[in-house]
Amino acid sequence: MQLEDYVPILGVQEVDDLRALARRLAGRAVQMVNSTAVGGGVAEILNRLIPLMQELGLAPRWDVITGGNDFFEITKAFHNALHGGPYDSRPNDFKTFLAYNEQNRQRLSLDSEFTVIHDPQPLALIDARPPGKNHWIWRCHVDLSRPNPRVWDFLRPFVCRYDGALFSAPAFSRQLPIPQYLFFPCIDPLSDKNRELEPGEVQDVTERFGIDTDRPVLTQISRFDRLKDPVGVIHAYQIVKRYADCQLVLAGGSATDDPEGAQVLAEVREAAANDPDVHILDLPPWSAIEINALQRASTIVIQKSLREGFGLTVAEALWKKKPVVASAVGGIPAQVIHKQTGLLAHSVEGTAYQIRFLLAHPSLGQKLGEQGHDHVQEHFLITSNVRRYLALFLHHDSHGRS
C-alpha cells in the first residue's frame, strides 16, 4: 500500500498534511522494537506503519527481540499479571527476563534518534541508551489500570527512564513521572477486514452461513471468551426478540485449541437453545473477508464485553457505518461516544433496550453510523497513527529529553 492509495479515503488534504509534518523529519532514524514479527495486533500495525514512514522520507527500521520459551512464558505471565491477573512468580523469573533483554541489547544496534519500544517484553532495553542521547518512548498496548503490583513494581523503574509512554486509553495509564500520551490503536481501511466489498461478496458470505438479510441482523464479532459475554448477548437478543423478528450472529475465533474457549462455546450453544435465528460461527483465523462481510450485512453491531482491551472490532463496525451498541469498558468509550457515534450500555437489559431503540429508529442508527465512520476516520485509521507518531517525534525533537 502507498500513501496515494489512501487519498480516495482521506482526501488529498490529509495526505498533504502528513507530507508537511514529515518534511522536518526527513532522513531521521526511527526504530520500532517488539517481540514478534507475525501475528498479533502490534506486528499488524508495524507492518503497515513502517512502509508509510519510509514513503514519507523517514528512515524507519523494525527489530524483533528473540528469546527462548522460558522468556516468553515469563512475559506471557507478566502480560496476564499486568492485566490484573494473579502472578505465580518463580525465583528466577525477573533474572531470566533481564538476561534475555541483555542478550538482545548486545545483539541489536539501538542507536536511532527515535526508539519506540513496544510492550513489556523489550522494556529493559532502555539500558542500551547512552545517557542523555536520543529519544526513547515506551508504547504500552496493555491495559495497566489494575496491574499486579509485584510485576508492575519490577517494571516501573524501567518505564520511568523513558522520555514518554504511550497508552491506548486514559484509563490504561498510571501515575508516572514521565509524560504519558494517548495513542489509539488503529485499523487499516485497505485491509481485507475493512476494505469496501462488492454486494455479491457480502451476499456470498451471508448465504454460506444461512443468514436472512431481509430481517434485522444483530452481530457480535469476538472470540468465545467469557469477558466478551456472548451469553449476555444471547440474553439481550432474547429480550429484543419479544419485540422484533431479528437474528443474532455470534462470530468468533476458532476455539479448538483453547479448552476454555471450547467450554464457552458450549455454554453459548446451550444458551441459544437451538434457536434457528441464532448463528454461532466458529471461524478460522484467516476469515478477514468473512468478518468484513458479516459486519457489513449487520443491522446493528454489538460489543457487550465485560472487560476489554481496546476493542478494535468496534472501530471496524463504525468504519462500515454500522450503529453500535457496546459496553462502556476499556477503550470502547473512546470509540463509542454515547448518542453521537453509538450507544453505550451497562447491562443485558440496557443492551437490549438500546438495540430495540435503534431498530425502532433506523434514522438514528444511520446518523450514529455515519458519525461513527467520521470518528474512525479522524482517530482510528493507520494514517492517524502515522500522524500521531510524526507529531510525537516533532514534539520531542523540539522539547528535548526528559
Place this chain on the structure above:
Amino acid sequence: MNRAARPFEFFTASYITRIDNQRAQTLGELRGGLEHCSDASIFYHTFQSLGRYHFLTEGFSNDVAQWVLASLNRPRLAEQLGALDIRGYVDLARLRHDLISTMEEFLRLHPKAADIEAFEPFYFCSSAEVTVPLGWEAWTLAEFRHYLERLGHAAFHFHFLVSRLRLQLQSNDFSMWFKDALGLGRLARLTERIDITTDTLDGAKARLLRLVDRELAA
C-alpha cells in the same frame, strides 16, 4: 486583482494528547480539577474537542459537557456547559472561570450532586501542539481560495479557531489577513460571523469558500 501587502502563509497543526496524572469521579472532583489543571488541559477539553469532533454538529461542544451528560446524566448542567461559546473567548483563564462558575451555580442549587459517582471517570488530558508550514503562500484572494479549497481539517481549525488564543482577538487568521493585507473589511467581518459551534469544520470551510467566491465575483 488586489495583491496583498503580505502573503497568507498556511500552516497545519497536529496535536498529541498528554494524559495528565489527574482524574475526577464526581462533579465535585471535576470542579476542583478544573481549578488546578493546566491551561493546556482547558484548551484540550474545549477548543481542541471541537477540532477532534469536528464532524459532529449538535450536542457536543466540549468534553466537560459531554462527560456531565454521558457519565453523570445531568442534561441541564451539560446544556449550560455546552452552551459556553468558545468563539467568545480569547484567553483560557476566562473560559476556565466560566466553566467553574457554571458548575458552582449548579452545585449551589443541587449540593448533593457534588458527590454522586459517575459511570466513568473524567480523565484530564492536555494538548501539545506541533505546527509546520504547508509551504503555500497566497498573495491574492484568488490564490487564497485555491489553497483554502485543499486545506485539511487540522489546518482550518488552527487558522480559524485556535488563532483566537494566539491573536487574543475575537477574530481569526483569515479575517485578519482579509482586513489588514487586502483591505477587505467586510469579508473579514462576515468570516468572523461563521458559527463553528453549530457546524462541522467542513461546513464552516464551505461557508468561507462561498464568501470568498462572492467577493471574487463582485
